[in-house]
Amino acid sequence: MSGDLAARQAELVAALVAGGPLPPGFAPAPVAAARRALLRKRAGDVARHWPLLAAGLGPAWPATFTTWADGRPTNGSLRDGWDLARDLRDRDTLPPLGAEELAEREAASRYDGRRPPRPRRLPALARTGGAVAVQVAGRVRLLRPAPR
Template sequence: MSGDPAVPAPGDLAARQAALVAALVAGGPLPPGFAPAPVDAARRALLRKRAGDVARHWPLLAAGLGPAWPATFAGWAAGRPTNGSLRDGWDLARELRGRGELPPLGAEELATREAASRYDGTRAPRRRRLPALARAGGAVAVQLAGRVRLLRPARR
């Protein structure tokens, strides 16, 4: 088993699993020997699964994009490993806001989330303890003593 160079050395399962996951979710190269088409089908299936998971955490963002949701999410998420569904949706909503492509429902969801929690883009969001006002796409949300209200809807 150890003499054949074509057979990977025992004990390298961890490294081989890491290389495969990197190829599937982080834009890494296809590890040697794998058939490209089936692995690519798996990569795209993972993106669809992830889009569904993020839509459950960001239902208004997904609903606002409607039929464009799966492709919009996949376009953003391809090659970008997940940081969890909450942060994935948050990062995508902020990017869409930056591009001017955040739909009104998504803007209202983002403003509501940002009034409730502080999110620095790199660590898990944390509940705000002080009152806060947040805006996105014309939507204004306010948080007082942990209760969040949408003061003004987004521009439509």
């Protein structure tokens, strides 16, 4: 019995946070409402880790994040923000504040999109959306802001 319950719980979690199908026996409207609430909460968590990205998108932040995150399981707020910023950069829609924040993060840490970010040990230069950041001896400095 406990295996069946665990499987049903896993199906419900997948429907709520990873875009999985609605499990049998659940009403669609309450599950959809809970899913939207979890996406809003997740957007707030990511905005705390990526404040310039969120500020750069302004009122479009919640919709931009939830559209991107819908159907994607979370990798944690830091990584979700990093992945979103890279996706926006690749689509040429990253706002200047987000470009500066991403450049600083890329200069400070290595992140391959699969494993958690790791601090860089050697000096590094990062360019994103016109912003240029450098990291030397563990200190990151924005050399050139993104064009506005």
